[in-house]
Amino acid sequence: MEGIYLMTPALLILAITALLVIFWAVPVRLWVEAIFAGVRVGLGTLIGMRLRKVNPAAVIRPLIAATKAGLNLTISQLEAHYLAGGHVDRVVKALISADKANIDLSFERAAAIDLAGRDVLEAVKVSVNPKVIETPRVSAMAKDGIQLIALARVTVRANINRLVGGAGEDTILARVGEGIVSTIGSSESHKAVLENPDNISKTVLAKGLDAGTAFEILSIDIADVDVGKNIGAELQTDQAEADKRIAQAKAEERRAMAVAAEQEMRAKVQEMRARVVEAEAQIPLAMAEAFRQGNLGIMDYMRYRNVQADTDMRLAIAGGTADGELRSEEN
Numbered sequence: 173m174e175g176i177y178l179m180t181p182a183l184l185i186l187a188i189t190a191l192l193v194i195f196w197a198v199p200v201r202l203w204v205e206a207i208f209a210g211v212r213v214g215l216g217t218l219i220g221m222r223l224r225k226v227n228p229a230a231v232i233r234p235l236i237a238a239t240k241a242g243l244n245l246t247i248s249q250l251e252a253h254y255l256a257g258g259h260v261d262r263v264v265k266a267l268i269s270a271d272k273a274n275i276d277l278s279f280e281r282a283a284a285i286d287l288a289g290r291d292v293l294e295a296v297k298v299s300v301n302p303k304v305i306e307t308p309r310v311s312a313m314a315k316d317g318i319q320l321i322a323l324a325r326v327t328v329r330a331n332i333n334r335l336v337g338g339a340g341e342d343t344i345l346a347r348v349g350e351g352i353v354s355t356i357g358s359s360e361s362h363k364a365v366l367e368n369p370d371n372i373s374k375t376v377l378a379k380g381l382d383a384g385t386a387f388e389i390l391s392i393d394i395a396d397v398d399v400g401k402n403i404g405a406e407l408q409t410d411q412a413e414a415d416k417r418i419a420q421a422k423a424e425e426r427r428a429m430a431v432a433a434e435q436e437m438r439a440k441v442q443e444m445r446a447r448v449v450e451a452e453a454q455i456p457l458a459m460a461e462a463f464r465q466g467n468l469g470i471m472d473y474m475r476y477r478n479v480q481a482d483t484d485m486r487l488a489i490a491g492g493t494a495d496g497e498l499r500s501e502e503n
Contacts (some may be wrong), residue, residue, distance in 0.1 A: 174427075202218065202228055202229055202233075205232070205233075206232050206235075206236060209239060210239055210240075211232070211235055211236050211239050211465050213235075213247060218232075227254075230260055230261065231247060231251050234260050234261045234263075234265075235250055237264055240269065241268040241271065241272075242271070243268065243271060249279055253286070257287070258283055258287050258489050262286060262291070262292060262293045262485075263279070263282045263283055266282050266293040266295070269280055269296045270282075274297070275299060275331075275332065277296070284289050284336055285332075290336075295335055295416060296330070296332070298328070298330035298387075299329055299330040302327050302328060303327070303328060304325050304327050304328075305328060305341055306325050306395075307323065307326065307349055309322070309323050310323070310349045310352045311353075312352060312355075313356070313357060313403045314357065314360070314362040314364075314365060314402065315358075315360050316361045316476045316497055317402060319363055319399070319400030319403045320355065320399060320400060322352050322369075322372065322396070322397050323394070323395045323396040324352060324394050324395060325391070325399075326345070326391075327390040327391045327392075328329060328341075328387040328390065329387065331385075331387055333387045335386045338384065338385050338386030340385070343384075344381065344382065344387055344389070347379075348392060349374075351376035355371070356372065362399065365397065366397060369394040370394065372392075372394050373391070373392040373394055377389065377391070377392050380408050412480060
């Protein structure tokens with residue numbers, strides 16, 4: 173008897189542990205909720221979810237919401253999506269919202285959108301209630317050289333059929349910005365753009381910029397257009413400055429060539445003077461040689477001296493010398 177009494181606390185602990193394990197493995201409360209909500213699910217199915225490492229509440233509660241909303245979904249579909257790493261609750265809410273908004277959205281497509289990394293619930297909301305995307309400030313220049321800075325608001329609606337593989341908001345913004353730049357750039361005057369900014373939205377909208385994207389563009393509204401710099405005048409100023417520098421470089425080149433030519437001329441004059449001095453130095457020698465050979469007499473020499481004196485007198489009266497003439501020619 174003492175052994176039985178001693179074993180009773182141990183058996184009690186084992187019994188409590190076994191009950192806790194059973195209650196963990198068998199979510200009775202969740203099973204009761206499903207039964208009262210009209211969802212047929214067996215305890216064996218719930219135990220199997222535990223063994224497959226599936227959170228029963230993450231599957232059963234969305235199934236209850238879908239059943240109450242009138243959607244025909246199965247436990248196998250939701251469990252398979254859970255095991256694939258999807259968001260079961262988000263997909264079910266998206267299906268309920270789409271059904272209430274009369275949007276044709278199947279479970280397979282919603283699951284594919286969710287597994288592709290897109291928020292399917294947000295996509296359904298944007299499809300029902302379009303949202304506005306504001307572009308960054310886009311700068312463009314009209315043909316008259318005036319810069320314009322435009323800000324646009326793009327109203328888009330999600331295209332459920334193109335969510336898988338379709339481009340996102342960044343592509344829409346890039347295409348709209350490109351359309352604004354090309355439209356302003358093709359305008360003859362910036363005044364025409366300021367007078368009718370809606371022409372930009374009409375032209376851009378007509379290009380079908382939502383092709384291949386996950387959205388459908390409903391409208392493009394130009395929120396603001398500001399006048400920027402006079403790009404044309406700045407370009408002309410820069411061109412004039414460049415032409416000025418080229419002209420200055422060419423003028424400097426011509427001046428350098430003129431200086432070089434002048435220096436070359438001075439060198440030639442110096443060479444000529446040297447030759448004249450050299451020739452003059454040969455005169456006395458030639459006269460001496462002529463005296464020795466008898467080709468020059470004393471009277472001839474006196475006449476030469478008289479001519480030289482007469483020449484010096486004439487130069488003195490004129491205010492110059494023979495060297496002065498050479499220097500004037502050199503200058």
